[in-house]
Amino acid sequence: DSGVTQTPKHLITATGQRVTLRCSPRSGDLSVYWYQQSLDQGLQFLIQYYNGEERAKGNILERFSAQQFPDLHSELNLSSLELGDSALYFCASSGAGDEQFFGPGTRLTVL
Amino acid sequence: GDSVTQMEGPVTLSEEAFLTINCTYTATGYPSLFWYVQYPGEGLQLLLKATKADDKGSNKGFEATYRKETTSFHLEKGSVQVSDSAVYFCALKRVNRDDKIIFGKGTRLHILP
Numbered sequence: 369d370s371g372v373t374q375t376p377k378h379l380i381t382a383t384g385q386r387v388t389l390r391c392s393p394r395s396g397d398l399s400v401y402w403y404q405q406s407l408d409q410g411l412q413f414l415i416q417y418y419n420g421e422e423r424a425k426g427n428i429l430e431r432f433s434a435q436q437f438p439d440l441h442s443e444l445n446l447s448s449l450e451l452g453d454s455a456l457y458f459c460a461s462s463g464a465g466d467e468q469f470f471g472p473g474t475r476l477t478v479l
Numbered sequence: 480g481d482s483v484t485q486m487e488g489p490v491t492l493s494e495e496a497f498l499t500i501n502c503t504y505t506a507t508g509y510p511s512l513f514w515y516v517q518y519p520g521e522g523l524q525l526l527l528k529a530t531k532a533d534d535k536g537s538n539k540g541f542e543a544t545y546r547k548e549t550t551s552f553h554l555e556k557g558s559v560q561v562s563d564s565a566v567y568f569c570a571l572k573r574v575n576r577d578d579k580i581i582f583g584k585g586t587r588l589h590i591l592p
Contacts, residue, residue, distance in 0.1 A: 370522065399578060410584040411523075411568065424579050458522055466511045466530065466572055468580055470522035 371395065372471035374459050380477045386447040389474045393440055393461030399423070400442040401468060402434055406455040417442055449478045481506040485569045485583035492559055493591050500554040500586045502543075502569035510571040512536075512545055512552040513580070517566045526554075526567070561590045 371394035381387055393400050402414040404427075413426035417436035428434075431449075436442045446453060454477050460468040485502040492498060504510065511530045515523040527536030532547035541556045552569060569583040 370524070372522075401578075401580075411582040413579050413581070416578060418578075426579060460523075462578065466513075466528065467525050470515075470524070472522045 370469040370471065372459060372461050372469050374457075374471035374474050376474060377472065378475050378477075380479065381449060382479055383449055383451060385449050385478075386445065387449065387476065389444040389446070389457050389459075389476075391442045391444070391459030391461075391471060393442070393459075394463070394469055397461035397463045397469070398440065399462045400436055400440070401460040401462070402428075402442070402444050403458040403460065404455050405458060405473070409455075411458075414444070446476070451478050454478045481510070481571065481573060481581050483569050483571055483581055483583035485567075485586055487584070488566075488587040489589055490586060491589040491591065494561055495558045496590075498554070498556040498559045498563075498588070500567055500569075500588070502552045502554065502583060504550050504552065504569075504571050506550075506571055506573060508574060509547075510573050512543070513570040513572070514541070514543055514552070514554050515568040515570060515582075517568065517585070519565070523568065559588075559590050561592050564588055564590045 373392045398419045401416045405411045414428040416424040434444045456473045458473045459471045462468045513528045514526040516526045527538040529536040529545035535544045566585045
């Protein structure tokens with residue numbers, strides 16, 4: 369158990385809909401990262417937040433957004449969903465060291 | 480830009496065989512290097528890491544040495560077990576820049592009993 373929690377575990381929705389994925393980092397970790405894992409693209413970094421502020425941006429679509437709240441949990445919002453957005457979405461957190469600790473992921477299926 | 484290239488899988492071995500999964504990287508400066516493992520249905524777990532040239536990371540019988548001259552970080556294990564079946568990701572983190580970790584595409588490993 370990494371100490372990072374993600375909800376929900378599975379999400380099935382339809383094209384055009386909007387969903388919110390939630391992540392709680394390990395106790396004390398200020399950084400939260402979001403990744404998308406799909407069969408064709410592999411593991412792609414989406415975005416990082418540090419203590420409530422956006423710190424780095426990767427291959428995140430404009431339809432996607434994220435935020436980190438004062439209690440340090442984070443949410444990833446995916447809107448106008450397309451079939452190609454079906455993937456595993458991972459959250460990770462880190463503290464002072466190099467290592468990122470990954471949550472178990474949310475599997476999103478867009479029908 | 481910075482990138483990680485690792486051997487494509489799947490790799491299928493018999494139990495107790497020797498394992499090597501090749502990984503090379505392209506990066507400016509001196510990144511930290513990692514191997515992560517993803518067991519079926521789970522998130523990624525850090526397997527080992529190395530933060531400077533000639534460092535050797537090791538864990539659970541796996542080893543990898545940070546080779547700056549060949550920009551490589553190959554994963555090795557002397558005797559694999561069925562329980563090692565998983566997907567292995569080589570990754571780098573750029574130091575003194577953002578905290579982004581750049582992952583390779585992953586190598587699926589199957590160990591046959």
